[in-house]
Amino acid sequence: MRQWPPHSDDALLIELGAALRDSGPVPEHFLAAALAAFSWRTVDAELAVAELTFDSACDLEPVGSTRSGGTDRTLTFRSGPVVLAVEVTASGVVGQLSPAAPGRLSARSAAGQYEDVPVDEAGFFSMGVPPTGPVQLRASTATYKVRTCWVSLR
Numbered sequence: 001m002r003q004w005p006p007h008s009d010d011a012l013l014i015e016l017g018a019a020l021r022d023s024g025p026v027p028e029h030f031l032a033a034a035l036a037a038f039s040w041r042t043v044d045a046e047l048a049v050a051e052l053t054f055d056s057a058c059d060l061e062p063v064g065s066t067r068s069g070g071t072d073r074t075l076t077f078r079s080g081p082v083v084l085a086v087e088v089t090a091s092g093v094v095g096q097l098s099p100a101a102p103g104r105l106s107a108r109s110a111a112g113q114y115e116d117v118p119v120d121e122a123g124f125f126s127m128g129v130p131p132t133g134p135v136q137l138r139a140s141t142a143t144y145k146v147r148t149c150w151v152s153l154r
Contacts, residue, residue: 077148
């Protein structure tokens with residue numbers, strides 16, 4: 001049985017050398033996870049972050065305004081001149097990008113991407129019911145790319 005801590009620097013070097021020699025090959029699933037993490041290191045830097053500027057679940061509606069029937073929640077995200085407005089209802093999500101431009105909008109949860117929908121020339125899009133938990137939206141047009149902060153839509 002080995003004593004710990006070793007009584008000399010030489011004994012410590014022998015222990016460290018044995019640990020390094022006996023490690024064996026790196027398991028494939030470790031390599032796959034490392035490569036996946038490495039490929040995502042710059043993905044967020046390539047996209048402008050649209051911060052949440054309005055959430056009807058938290059913010060008060062302006063005085064005198066009335067809510068449209070069926071809208072459970074309205075959210076607005078902004079990144080510079082780009083605005084992403086979203087309405088969440090029991091039947092799904094509708095929204096609009098401004099400035100309006102055709103493109104794609106994808107949505108992901110902690111489990112991965114769950115929607116990828118077209119954005120029409122007027123900037124409109126629609127998706128199904130979002131999952132519970134945090135969601136991030138990513139919009140891409142010919143002139144801009146933007147992602148939202150993570151937010152629970154329901």
